[in-house]
Amino acid sequence: MTEEVKNTLKKVDLVSSKAQATADSAERTARSAKITVDKADGVANKAKEIAQTAKEIVTKNAASIQAVKDKIKNQTIKVNGKNVSLEKGLILSGNGEVVIDTSSEKPGAIKVTLNKDFVNKVDATATKLANLEKAQNETKGFRIHGDNGLENALNTELTAEYGVRIGGKKKNGHQNIYVTADSKNNELAISLDANVKVDESITAGDEHGQHTKIAKDGVTVADNAGSTVIAIKSNQERKVIRNGKATIERHNVIAFKEGPHGEGATGEITGIATPTADQITHVANVDYVNRTVSQGMQQVNHRIDNLSNTVSTMNKDLRAGIAGSTAIGFLQRPNSGGKSMISAALGGYRGQHAVALGFARTSEDNGISFKAGISLNTRNDFNYGTSIGYQW
Structure with a gap:
């Protein structure tokens, strides 16, 4: 604002003040004159003249004020x-x-x-x-920080837009979700802990329909009707009889839902590796069972064959022995006293044969007789026998 404008404004204010004071005085005088107009017409007329004069002064000063306003109207100040x-x-x-x-x-x-x-x-x-x-010039707005503290807080403007990056790999003690503030990239990283922990269970799917539930004691899988079809449980009680006494044991169990009317389980387990000979506690797949059964059958068949051969051999030996006994039984003895006899005989039984040779003698009085014989069968086995008799 220039000095000239300042001086002009001061003069305008001074004149306006005086004019206003005069006008106020004239108005007061006019009121007083009106009250006493019946008594002092001359004073009233004089007051009117003074008021008119004051009005003219105000009008003149108003024109001066408007001129000042018009002069400074378009002026600006830096x-x-x-x-x-x-x-x-x-x-x-x-x-x-x-x-x-x-x-x-x-x-x-x-x-x-x-x-x-x-x-x-x-x-x-x-x-x-x-x-x-x-x-x-202020650019700060909200301060946003994650679980990693204020030192990495984000300073944002109120009009800024921010995205959230999911899938960070930040791990921490027992938190399942971790939020990391990245002040360099101005974003919040939300990560899931590698070991998610819950107090009771986690359910995926419709709890009253098809779902999978992971709990402290195991995993259960339900069908569309909400019925459990697969259960993997730990530390399950089972009643067993040992030495005639019932005891409670705890086992880990994998169970499948039975078919209608108790027709058996409906589940399948696939992809099980074939165990080796030293993995005696591992689960066996069908291939392992088939091979084991096949090997067992081969051994059983071999033993049966051996047993069959043994029985067949024994059968032949027995039949040969019967043939040898038959041959010995047909050896002859003398019919009169004091005589001796050598005899031979032939015997057979179910394809096996034997020959026998014997000696016999009687006493002079024919009261005592003696007989002995031996046979050889087709199994190259010998039968032998001897006897003595007394007659009276």
Whole structure:
């Protein structure tokens, strides 16, 4: 604002003050004159003249004030590099960020307008703007941090947009989900712990329909009706009889749902490796069972064959022995006393044969007789026998 304008404004204010004072005095005088008009017409007329004179002074000064306003209407003042207009109040017209308007139709009203772009730059937590320029240049907004502490917090503007990166590999003690603030990339990384822990169970699917449930004691799989079809349980009680006494033992169990009317299990286990000979406690697949059964059958068949051969050989030996006995039984003895006899015989039984040779003698009085014989059968086995007799 120039010095000339300042001086002009001072003069205008001074004249206006005097004119207003004169007008006020004249008005008071006129009121007094009106009260006493019947008694002092001359005083009233004089007061009217004074009032008219005061009115003329006010009109003249008003014209001077309007001239001053017209003169400064289009003048602007620079404040911190921004144009300030005094026509309607105080308007910072550089960017239209702040407007203070006193030209409201309502007496005494003042309108303050803040541009929306300017508002977005202001820290939302501030209760007052102590420094407008600082508020205009403010870029901080929310401070966002994850589980890794404030030292990695993100400083954001109110108008900023942020994405969330899923699948980080940050691990921590017992937390299942971990949020890591990355101030370098201005993002929050949400990661799932490698070892998720829950107190009771986790269910995938419809609890009343097809679902899988993982609990502390095992895993269960249900069908569309919600019935358990597969159960893998640990530390399950089972009643067993040992030495005539019932005891309770605990075992780990894999169970499948039985078919209708108890027709047997309905489950299958596939992909089981064939165990080796030293893996005697491993689960056996069908291939292993088939090979084991085949080997066992071969051994059994071999033993049966051996047994059959043994029985066949024994059968032949027995039949040969019967043939040898038959041959010995047909050896002859003398019929009169004091005679001796050598005899031979032939015997056979079911394809086996034998020959026998014997000696016999009787006493002179034919009271005592003696007989002995030996046979050889087709199995190259010998039969032999001897006897003595007394007759009277």
